[in-house]
Every structure is written in C-alpha cells, then in structure tokens.
Amino acid sequence: MSPTVAVLGTGIMGSGMVRSLLRAGLEVTVWNRSTDKAKALADDGATVADSAAAAVRGADVVLTMLFDADAVADTMGPVLPEMGPDAVWAQCSTVGVDGTDRLAGLAAEHGVAFLDTPVVGTKQPAEKGELVVLVSGPPDAADQAAPVFEAIGSQTRRVGDDPGSASRLKLVVNAWLATVVNGVAQSVALAGDLGLDPQLFLDAISGQALDSPYAQLKGSGMVDGDFAPSFALDGVLKDAGLIREAAGTAGTGTGLLDAMIEKLRQASSDGHGEQDAAAVVEAYRAR
Structure with missing residues (x-):
C-alpha cells in the first residue's frame, strides 16, 4: 500500500517535489506558511491543509522542505504530537550538522522516527522527480519512506544508519x-x-x-x-x-x-x- 505524504514547505523545491509525488500516484497533503504557494498545488491534485498540524495528521511520511533549522523546528515542534505512532519524519531541508542533531533530538523527544534526507538538485530536478536523495537514519524507517524517495528522485543514496551522515x-x-x-x-x-x-x-x-x-x-x-x-x-x-x-x-x-x-x-x-x-x-x- 502506498504511503500517504504530508509536505511542509512548498517553495521552489517543495512544490516540485509535491508534483513528482502526485505523478507517482501518492496521496499528498501540503502546507506552507504563505498559503498562496500551497493553494497553487490544489490544481495538481494536492490537498491543502490550513495548518501544519492538520497536514501531518494521518500521514505515513512527513517531509519538511523549509529554509533553515529554526524554520523546521518552529514548524515541527508543535505538531510532532499529532503524528501517528508509526509515522516517519523525512527532513529534507539543508540545516547542517548541528541543525540535524537538534531536529533529531526533537523527534526523539516525541518518539517519532527521524530520517535525515537532504536532496541534491535544484528546481528542474525537483519538478522532474530527478533529485538525488541522501538518506541516513533507521533502515526500517528508510524502507517505509522508500516510495516517497523513488517518486522525488532518480537515485537514493543510503549514507548510514544514524541521522547526520546524509547532512x-x-x-x-x-x-x-x-x-x-x-x-x-x-x-x-x-x-x-x-x-x-x-x-x-x-x-x-x-x-x-x-x-x-x-x-x-x-x-x-x-x-x-x-x-x-x-x-x-x-x-x-x-x-x-x-x-x-x-x-x-x-x-x-x-x-x-x-x-x-x-x-x-x-x-x-x-x-x-x-x-x-x-x-x-x-x-x-x-x-
């Protein structure tokens, strides 16, 4: 069964990734602080949530693509309790070494499986589903999110079993x-x-x-x-x-x-x- 996906952050990269997920037939809910950017994806088939909390409820995989570690922490901190017990958080934003450690710790506080999954590529590869997805984190969580990575990328590189290596x-x-x-x-x-x-x-x-x-x-x-x-x-x-x-x-x-x-x-x-x-x-x- 295909996972349901929530994408938080629908800027240049996030919007392209959403369209790639939809082309692959995945059910996608989106949220963005600037609602106009999220609403534009409704015509492509995405469900637009009015809050980040609403977006993550019921999602099997939550993907974050925001500007920096502060933006990710501010968005995810309040909504992690809304994620299901088997849900996976795939953190795609480029946040550096310390930022990744901070976000992995935040996930651990709430018992949420965390994957460090930055991507290589810019606007055009995101739109075409041709990103290279770098993955580090628990192998079982990576397996669960694999259909998401296959939809947004042409390659998935598993870098290690602990978050941080991919970043x-x-x-x-x-x-x-x-x-x-x-x-x-x-x-x-x-x-x-x-x-x-x-x-x-x-x-x-x-x-x-x-x-x-x-x-x-x-x-x-x-x-x-x-x-x-x-x-x-x-x-x-x-x-x-x-x-x-x-x-x-x-x-x-x-x-x-x-x-x-x-x-x-x-x-x-x-x-x-x-x-x-x-x-x-x-x-x-x-x-």
Whole structure:
C-alpha cells in the first residue's frame, strides 16, 4: 500500500517535489506558511491543509522542505504530537550538522522516527522527480519512506544508519556547487572586464574536461543576465555558512569558503539575494 505524504514547505523545491509525488500516484497533503504557494498545488491534485498540524495528521511520511533549522523546528515542534505512532519524519531541508542533531533530538523527544534526507538538485530536478536523495537514519524507517524517495528522485543514496551522515555529505556536495558557481562567475566577469564576449569562455570549455552541464547552465544565466531563481543566492549563502561551520569544526581549511562567502554576501547586500545564485557574478564585475 502506498504511503500517504504530508509536505511542509512548498517553495521552489517543495512544490516540485509535491508534483513528482502526485505523478507517482501518492496521496499528498501540503502546507506552507504563505498559503498562496500551497493553494497553487490544489490544481495538481494536492490537498491543502490550513495548518501544519492538520497536514501531518494521518500521514505515513512527513517531509519538511523549509529554509533553515529554526524554520523546521518552529514548524515541527508543535505538531510532532499529532503524528501517528508509526509515522516517519523525512527532513529534507539543508540545516547542517548541528541543525540535524537538534531536529533529531526533537523527534526523539516525541518518539517519532527521524530520517535525515537532504536532496541534491535544484528546481528542474525537483519538478522532474530527478533529485538525488541522501538518506541516513533507521533502515526500517528508510524502507517505509522508500516510495516517497523513488517518486522525488532518480537515485537514493543510503549514507548510514544514524541521522547526520546524509547532512554531512550534503554539505560536501554544496561546497562543490558553490565553488563551481563562484568559479564560473569570476571567469565570466573577467572576460567582460577584459573586453571579451563572456560567451567565448563558455564556448572555449564546451565539451572539454573543464566543462560541466552546471557550469554551462549557470554561465549562460550570467551571460544573459537571467537570474530567475532555481537555487536562490541567499540559500547558497546560508549553506556556505553551514559548510564553513562544519569545516571549522573538522579542521578543514576555509580560505576558499571565506572568499566565496564574501562575494555572496556582497551580491545579497546589493539586492540579489532572492535571485538565482548565478547573480553572484555581479559581485565579481569591475566597479
């Protein structure tokens, strides 16, 4: 029997995940603090709840996709008593190492099975059900939630039996993502400042070992000035802070992270925070 699913948080990522769940034939109830974002999913077949508590009642799997650990804790803390004794909480938001420990502890206080399940991918993979789902937590809970992961992702990577391992891996992945975005931004800005057409840079690396689909995607947005968000710059900035925190605890050098965070902060303070991360290019251009 297919699990019933509650999705709390229907922003760029959450809404795409909901549509993927519905395409897979799962029964989905949604909630979002901004109700308009949730109501838009009713036309796709989702049931829209008027509260987070109403959304989680009767759900077999509760999926959270919110901005940070505080938002998740504020949402889930009051509603955990509403979850059934066999329900599973799959926490997909990127909240870092300490945030995951905090949320796992909150779940344990209420006797709720907790899975640490951040996802790799942005807007388009979420819409297409092609995310990579990183999972750590009790194997029986992971088995129960497996149909949910199969609906939202093309791959499920089981990282460990204890919550936290998946979030650590997500930070590693997002460190690379931030490096690619900032590296492409610097080269696109440099090309323009040297009097070149920045498209020449993307053409020069196309199909070479230096190339990647993500570099071309973000680079094209930078060249065209198209910053429609698939991963908002402020989200990358938040994640970069979590990565630096984890790296500092682990003793890993943070020089590159420090430089990237400086540019992300500059772009955010210049008004690009809600735009796509590609907008960081504006912080690299000559002034």
